[in-house]
Amino acid sequence: MNHRRIVQVSLAIRIGIAVLTRTIFQPDEYFQSLEPAFRVVFGHGHLTWEWLSQNPIRSIIYPALNIPVYWLIKATGLAHTGWLGDWLLVGASLSTFLPF
Secondary structure, three states, X not given: OXXXXXXXXXXXXXXXXXXXXXXXXXXXXXXXXXXXXXHHHHOOXXXXXXXXXXXOOOOOXXXXXXXXXXXXXXXXXXXXXOXXXXXXXXXXHHHHHOOO
8 A cells, every 4th residue: 555545544534533423522631631741751841730839739640641651752762753643643543444
């Protein structure tokens, strides 16, 4: 399968998922779990007032689940390659065809 066909199939799958998914999307939940983990591993990132107040109202327990993933990305050097996002897009799209 050539590169162009892979991109076409990936986009078709992504559009299909976006159109057919009937669920609630809470971007704050993703931001509040991924950004603190990213900051722990890479040393920079944006934290909201929930994390920066004298008595933070958020727990690090849930974001801590993402720390090993970010650490692995940093340790393997994938954080500094431009193709990581492309690979994740294609890989995630193709994973819909794989049996569990």
